């Protein structure tokens with residue numbers, strides 16, 4: 001059996017890969033990945049952007065980007081990404097039934113992700129944003145070892161437990177020499193839509209402190225906002241559907257900082 005680190009191979013047609021990761025699930029990683037991809041395009045319309053959903057266990061991109069259906073095949077037998085809002089997307093959710101349970105073994109997961117990355121006609125992309133599965137397991141490690149990554153964005157809430165996991169994530173990327181572009185603090189403040197009172201439900205400056213400890217940048221602060229949840233559920237991400245809202249502005253600032 002071959003030993004040693006697999007060689008990193010660029011993805012055909014893709015200039016820069018940015019991975020969006022989190023130490024644990026439910027902190028807003030996919031929502032950030034989608035709005036970051038849209039933010040990159042909103043900040044510079046000349047850029048072409050793709051989005052790869054590497055979370056084969058719980059793909060969110062089909063719902064968030066309001067896309068479904070099977071990708072067509074090109075003459076070279078490559079899958080054509082599905083496109084919405086100008087973003088080329090690929091997800092396991094386009095290939096399997098939404099409700100059918102998938103029983104994955106470790107190697108199957110890797111070979112599925114490899115296909116989602118390489119057997120796709122991405123065209124020419126300035127950025128490919130990868131929505132990583134949560135955590136720091138074999139799959140995450142394998143992605144970072146197989147493709148050259150320009151940088152990682154780590155999403156965390158300001159809560160202690162999420163931060164501990166985020167720290168593990170940051171350390172994993174460091175070990176495999178992937179630059180950590182910085183942290184996004186999500187759900188840091190809730191502003192009551194009725195009285196405008198602000199509440200720090202998950203604490204206030206946790207991610208900022210962690211960024212300082214790890215010596216990485218704070219890329220942005222995303223508020224806990226009904227508009228973000230509702231637009232996500234409708235498949236109309238906030239950067240696209242409410243471009244003038246402070247929430248959209250917060251994501252565009254993150255995109256400008258990466």
Ligand code: ADP
Pocket residue numbers: 022024025026027028029030031032060186187222223224225226228229230232233
């Ligand atoms: P993860 O990818 O980390 O599992 P998701 O992006 O799927 O997390 O987000 C989990 C849930 O939280 C979703 O219902 C999403 O709409 C919601 N959510 C994420 N970020 C915010 C936010 N800043 N404000 C309100 N709801 C949010």
